[in-house]
Amino acid sequence: MIGRFDDLPLAPLQPLPFDWLRRHGVELAVLRLDLIDPLISGNKWFKLLEHLRVAQAQGAPGVISLGGAHSNHLHALASAGKRFGFATVGLLRGHAQDTPTVRDLQAFGMQLHWLGYGGYRERHQPGFWQPWQALYPGWHCVAEGGGGPLGAKGCGLIVEQAQAQLAALGWAEYHGWWLAAGTGTTLAGMVLAEAGRHEVHGALAVPLDHGVPEAVQALVGTAGYHLHEACRGGFGKVDDELLAFMAECEAQAAMPLEPLYTAKALLALRREVEAGAFGPGTRLIFLHSGGLQGRRGFA
Numbered sequence: 001m002i003g004r005f006d007d008l009p010l011a012p013l014q015p016l017p018f019d020w021l022r023r024h025g026v027e028l029a030v031l032r033l034d035l036i037d038p039l040i041s042g043n044k045w046f047k048l049l050e051h052l053r054v055a056q057a058q059g060a061p062g063v064i065s066l067g068g069a070h071s072n073h074l075h076a077l078a079s080a081g082k083r084f085g086f087a088t089v090g091l092l093r094g095h096a097q098d099t100p101t102v103r104d105l106q107a108f109g110m111q112l113h114w115l116g117y118g119g120y121r122e123r124h125q126p127g128f129w130q131p132w133q134a135l136y137p138g139w140h141c142v143a144e145g146g147g148g149p150l151g152a153k154g155c156g157l158i159v160e161q162a163q164a165q166l167a168a169l170g171w172a173e174y175h176g177w178w179l180a181a182g183t184g185t186t187l188a189g190m191v192l193a194e195a196g197r198h199e200v201h202g203a204l205a206v207p208l209d210h211g212v213p214e215a216v217q218a219l220v221g222t223a224g225y226h227l228h229e230a231c232r233g234g235f236g237k238v239d240d241e242l243l244a245f246m247a248e249c250e251a252q253a254a255m256p257l258e259p260l261y262t263a264k265a266l267l268a269l270r271r272e273v274e275a276g277a278f279g280p281g282t283r284l285i286f287l288h289s290g291g292l293q294g295r296r297g298f299a
Contacts, residue, residue, distance in 0.1 A: 011036050011158075013165040016253055016286065020270050025280025028178075028269075029169055030255065031162045034290040040083065042290015043179075043186045044076035047146030049154035052080065055140035062087030064132060065142035066123055069097040070297040072290065073145045078108035089113065089136060093120040100296040145183040152219050155189025162285050171283060174198060178269050179287035180205050180261035181227065182235075184212040186289065188219035196224050201284075203230035203265035210235070230268035236260060242267060255288070258295040262288055 012035055016028045033042045055063050067074035067090060074090045081088035088110040096114050105112060122128050129141050181187050181202035190200050204212055204227055213227060232239060238259045246263035250256060257263040266286065272278065
């Protein structure tokens, strides 16, 4: 069942035409993970890949994970379960909500359990999974967002996808990556795959005290990457400047974005470029991490 995922098409690597790049002599290409599949798209699928391989090898009856009412991670997991024929369970933050994402999860056959807010905060406690493993014996448990070593391992394939297309783009080389960081798992996987060859820059979609620096350090140490503040006051915080910037980028590049990750990351990159952090001639790859289904919650 899982092997078919490896046949998903290559995410296109495309140049981006923004004026603020040209003014500073910086070249930027985007790896469009949003285009690999209509439903199972973005970095979430790469974070799930190794988990699904392990679940298959162990003969697990299904896969269980956590997320919120707009979770791209749960959406990808439920979509994969529907397509490849395995059962899924979602443990959701808060109380029952009717959102486009939740309706999709139900349509894809995911069994939902609402934990409340206090119950969801317990997800990092040592005994959190015990009652769920008792209720769903033998199921494979995946941390929030697909975090951890297995999630990072799958994300190494993202680097391979871009490097396979450099010649077609006309680039002999590039100098680094720029991407949004929510749990830090994707960034960590790319740092491991790059092995020091190119810097990986993570624009934090969450505040520093949400544990991303610690999570990344636990996975890859302290070298090969930089983290940049990009959350604009908190995860889920959206302001007029961000929305205006997102609309401007979409008009110039004909590329859809969403406000929680991709738009925040690009706005943070513009700030760094305009501050002179990247000199003329720098070539960067921006990771479009998908997540467009979650944009429906901001309609």
